[in-house]
Amino acid sequence: MAKEKVIILGAGIAGSQAALELAEDYDVHIFTKSALLASNSALAQGGIAAAVHPDDEPLSHYRDTLIAGHFENNRKAVRLLVEEAPHIIEELRQAGFLFDCTPNGKLLFGLEGAHSAPRILHAGGDQTGLLLTRFLHDRFPASVKLHTYEMASSILLDQDGHAAGIRTFTTKDGHCHFYHCDHLIIATGGAGQLFGNTSNDASITGDGIAMAIQVGAAIRDLSAIQFHPTLYFANGRAVGLVSEAVRGQGAVLVDQSGRALMAGEHPLADLAPRDIVSKVLFRAQNAGCSIFLDLSKVTDFEAKFPHITAMLDENQEPFRQTKKIPVQPGAHFLMGGIATNLSGQTSVPDLYAIGEAASTGVHGSNRLASNSLLEAFVFSKRAADQIKRTTISHKKMAIIPKKDCLSGGVSLPERTLLQEKVRQALGIERSEESLEHLLSFLKAYSFPSCQVVDSDTLERRNMCILAARMAENALTQLRQTEIEMRS
Numbered sequence: 001m002a003k004e005k006v007i008i009l010g011a012g013i014a015g016s017q018a019a020l021e022l023a024e025d026y027d028v029h030i031f032t033k034s035a036l037l038a039s040n041s042a043l044a045q046g047g048i049a050a051a052v053h054p055d056d057e058p059l060s061h062y063r064d065t066l067i068a069g070h071f072e073n074n075r076k077a078v079r080l081l082v083e084e085a086p087h088i089i090e091e092l093r094q095a096g097f098l099f100d101c102t103p104n105g106k107l108l109f110g111l112e113g114a115h116s117a118p119r120i121l122h123a124g125g126d127q128t129g130l131l132l133t134r135f136l137h138d139r140f141p142a143s144v145k146l147h148t149y150e151m152a153s154s155i156l157l158d159q160d161g162h163a164a165g166i167r168t169f170t171t172k173d174g175h176c177h178f179y180h181c182d183h184l185i186i187a188t189g190g191a192g193q194l195f196g197n198t199s200n201d202a203s204i205t206g207d208g209i210a211m212a213i214q215v216g217a218a219i220r221d222l223s224a225i226q227f228h229p230t231l232y233f234a235n236g237r238a239v240g241l242v243s244e245a246v247r248g249q250g251a252v253l254v255d256q257s258g259r260a261l262m263a264g265e266h267p268l269a270d271l272a273p274r275d276i277v278s279k280v281l282f283r284a285q286n287a288g289c290s291i292f293l294d295l296s297k298v299t300d301f302e303a304k305f306p307h308i309t310a311m312l313d314e315n316q317e318p319f320r321q322t323k324k325i326p327v328q329p330g331a332h333f334l335m336g337g338i339a340t341n342l343s344g345q346t347s348v349p350d351l352y353a354i355g356e357a358a359s360t361g362v363h364g365s366n367r368l369a370s371n372s373l374l375e376a377f378v379f380s381k382r383a384a385d386q387i388k389r390t391t392i393s394h395k396k397m398a399i400i401p402k403k404d405c406l407s408g409g410v411s412l413p414e415r416t417l418l419q420e421k422v423r424q425a426l427g428i429e430r431s432e433e434s435l436e437h438l439l440s441f442l443k444a445y446s447f448p449s450c451q452v453v454d455s456d457t458l459e460r461r462n463m464c465i466l467a468a469r470m471a472e473n474a475l476t477q478l479r480q481t482e483i484e485m486r487s
């Protein structure tokens with residue numbers, strides 16, 4: 001009997017782990033819109049959080065996750081996350097993944113913002129994401145079919161409204177393709193590229209979430225965006241991230257006169273939760289300050305952070321002389337996304353979402369550092385388990401729309417203009433006025449659901465769809481808060 005077919009959109013850690021879980025029993029196809037390694041997963045620096053140190057315990061990890069998330073987290077999801085974490089680490093080590101250790105073989109633990117103990121496992125210093133992603137890719141059996149540079153553009157449903165396939169196009173020549181499947185998993189990551197200044201990979205434009213919106217999937221907390229305090233800026237633009245682990249090693253946020261910006265702002269000072277640090281820096285910037293990470297107290301910076309060192313060298317940043325890195329806050333992580341239960345199921349039957357594209361509610365309103373790689377592992381495994389428990393009783397037939405591959409009828413803003421409007425409305429501080437302004441700006445354009453076959457146009461369309469939904473969600477929240485404050 002032919003195996004059931006699973007399509008996975010995305011080969012970051014979430015998509016890749018799901019593929020490994022399903023490879024033996026299913027016909028697995030993975031799609032990526034660009035190179036196999038182009039993802040946020042491969043950029044992750046700090047590492048993966050897990051209470052595996054003898055003096056640590058999942059309960060403490062649980063507490064830290066809730067405190068960072070302002071207790072708005074789904075507690076069941078958090079419990080699963082922290083309890084599964086030590087098993088994930090053990091499995092990875094058993095499978096041969098090498099986390100950084102002391103010369104006598106003891107695991108090394110990093111410290112990051114809002115963690116009450118050093119519990120971040122890392123690899124290659126600051127190259128955890130790259131090494132983990134490669135490690136998963138290297139374990140794909142030959143039966144897993146990889147479709148790289150093939151961008152998914154929409155989800156196909158069958159007569160009963162079940163997910164039943166996708167349409168894609170090859171990014172090099174715009175050729176359109178249709179694929180049927182029994183189960184569809186969205187693992188396309190977040191939406192950082194909606195903002196010009198972001199830590200995210202260029203491929204992360206919220207495509208999977210936009211596709212899910214178009215088939216009516218429930219969406220949760222879409223305006224919950226995390227801004228990372230320390231993006232490295234060169235020539236006026238964000239070039240990459242300087243991990244919180246650098247502050248965990250003693251770096252301090254200062255202004256141009258050397259004043260410590262976090263002193264007196266929070267009991268954890270530079271290691272306060274990300275949203276708090278970002279707000280302080282944002283206000284300092286608005287008051288005319290330039291912001292730097294002072295490295296004077298960090299020993300062996302280059303050995304501990306080889307990836308960050310390479311990024312600084314590529315941009316000829318004289319950090320060895322100045323002992324400082326110029327930084328600013330920027331868009332980093334999406335807490336909201338496609339609403340799922342704890343097994344990755346969305347409101348559309350046979351459609352799953354995992355990783356940053358999904359919203360289980362695990363992060364609350366502010367993700368705890370290094371919980372995201374962990375989330376990708378934990379919930380991709382659970383989605384795979386759910387697929388294994390699901391029986392597809394009949395042969396599904398995806399409905400292929402009659403009008404395909406039309407590229408006309410779309411009018412969209414320029415990418416940089418859109419990003420600037422999004423930054424003004426959905427940045428660290430928001431107002432009803434700026435959100436309404438974004439919504440009326442978007443109304444001047446039309447982004448219908450006809451098929452688009454070039455990646456730039458499709459990305460801008462997806463970004464517009466998301467920007468509108470984010471602005472609506474943020475407006476609702478602002479108004480609710482106002483009502484609560486008045487009553």
Ligand SMILES: Cc1cc2nc3c(=O)[nH]c(=O)nc-3n(C[C@H](O)[C@H](O)[C@H](O)COP(=O)(O)OP(=O)(O)OC[C@H]3O[C@@H](n4cnc5c(N)ncnc54)[C@H](O)[C@@H]3O)c2cc1C
Pocket residue numbers: 009010011012013014015031032033034036038039040041042043044045046047048049128129150151152153187188189190199200201203204205207208240241332333354355356357369370371372373374376
């Ligand atoms: C610079 C940086 C550092 C970070 N550091 C850490 C850290 O230390 N610890 C931590 O826990 N988290 C960290 N994060 C967050 C974490 O890396 C991500 O949240 C996580 O890796 C997301 O994994 P994912 O598998 O869901 O998506 P991603 O890894 O982003 O993968 C998305 C995949 O979807 C594909 N895709 C997108 N759109 C389409 C489409 N239309 N068609 C086909 N394919 C598509 C992409 O090609 C890619 O393969 C960091 C993030 C960044 C940006």
